[in-house]
Amino acid sequence: MLKAQETLLEIDLKALKHNVTYLKSITESTTKFMAVVKSYAYGNDAAEIAKFLETLDVDYFAVAYTYEGEQLRHAGVSTPVLVLHPQSVSFNLLIKHCLEPNLYSLKILNEFIATAETAGLTHYPVHLKFNTGLNRLGFSENDIPEILSILSRTEAIRVVSLFSHLGASEDLNEKEFTLNQIKAFKNCAEKLTPNLPYTPMLHMCNTSGIINYPEAHFDMVRSGIGMYGFGNSEEENRHFKPITTLKTVISQIHHIPAGQSVGYNRGHICDTPLITATLPLGHADGIGREYGNGKGFVAINGQKAPIVGNTCMDMIMVDITNIDCQEGDEVIVFGDFPTAEEFAATANTISYELLTGLSQRIKRSILR
Numbered sequence: 001m002l003k004a005q006e007t008l009l010e011i012d013l014k015a016l017k018h019n020v021t022y023l024k025s026i027t028e029s030t031t032k033f034m035a036v037v038k039s040y041a042y043g044n045d046a047a048e049i050a051k052f053l054e055t056l057d058v059d060y061f062a063v064a065y066t067y068e069g070e071q072l073r074h075a076g077v078s079t080p081v082l083v084l085h086p087q088s089v090s091f092n093l094l095i096k097h098c099l100e101p102n103l104y105s106l107k108i109l110n111e112f113i114a115t116a117e118t119a120g121l122t123h124y125p126v127h128l129k130f131n132t133g134l135n136r137l138g139f140s141e142n143d144i145p146e147i148l149s150i151l152s153r154t155e156a157i158r159v160v161s162l163f164s165h166l167g168a169s170e171d172l173n174e175k176e177f178t179l180n181q182i183k184a185f186k187n188c189a190e191k192l193t194p195n196l197p198y199t200p201m202l203h204m205c206n207t208s209g210i211i212n213y214p215e216a217h218f219d220m221v222r223s224g225i226g227m228y229g230f231g232n233s234e235e236e237n238r239h240f241k242p243i244t245t246l247k248t249v250i251s252q253i254h255h256i257p258a259g260q261s262v263g264y265n266r267g268h269i270c271d272t273p274l275i276t277a278t279l280p281l282g283h284a285d286g287i288g289r290e291y292g293n294g295k296g297f298v299a300i301n302g303q304k305a306p307i308v309g310n311t312c313m314d315m316i317m318v319d320i321t322n323i324d325c326q327e328g329d330e331v332i333v334f335g336d337f338p339t340a341e342e343f344a345a346t347a348n349t350i351s352y353e354l355l356t357g358l359s360q361r362i363k364r365s366i367l368r
């Protein structure tokens, strides 16, 4: 591991491999694995991560938007890619890069078929998503007769999978809700599949679903956060290794007398003398103002250094009054301690938001 001399996001591919191996070990050997690499692989580096995941034989990738899939193709990724939330304006680009759309409404289904027919395509792979309780994106069960009638009139597309998404798979107090979602999904699949001339795959589980609902693994599972090292509970976290460490360095140390203030708008007034370290990262890097004023902390030589005053665009100041350290020393923003989850919790958010909010300007360093 490098000692950071600037702000660096270290990405540990061995930890990624550990997490994927664990997730695969709790599914049947015949269950396919879809690696969710949307939003720069949760703030990491989608191209590096997808290329590495291809060597681990993942079956599918998922991204949110067509443009993200285009970037994977430009990086040389050849595995099938499901685009979870495409808009019709991007359909030609999607087809150009052999990306596979999630078709989630009658409108988007008809629009995709029109584009595919104009392009002269036959049996183009598509996926149909059903809303089973999240009430976000997807067909309802009532749409099934209309879907079947639309599908019977075209050769342009072929439905390779039916899927749905769990809304509370991490929350065992909501088990009944989740079991109802699973039942509703099975019901949709049973109404559709016998009326198609082929059998689409079924998939429903995200990371917490994979862990908590083995009965809902179906033909494929979809994991994002687990691959990157987090479950949705302490219990789940034991199985994962976080793949990301955000490191930075002490640019300058200030000895501030009582009565002075630190940062913009005099965010912190010193009642007593204070020693601060200024670090080269700020809200433009994804460490938002919510972390300021004593809420968030970083680790210097394993000790907690709370953020002093307001987070600036490109800098934060931290309290090192009781920490033995020098200019140039390494700082851990999150990694082993604090973990990304602990750091996120100080600003009332979750690891998903912290990780995906990290700016692309932070240098990525890949550990192989």
Ligand SMILES: *Cc1c(COP(=O)(O)O)cnc(C)c1O
Binding pocket: 036, 038, 084, 165, 205, 206, 207, 208, 222, 223, 224, 225, 226
């Ligand atoms: C983001 C996403 C996932 C991945 O969820 P994790 O909780 O990160 O494993 C799976 N499926 C869909 C539809 C998603 O949007």
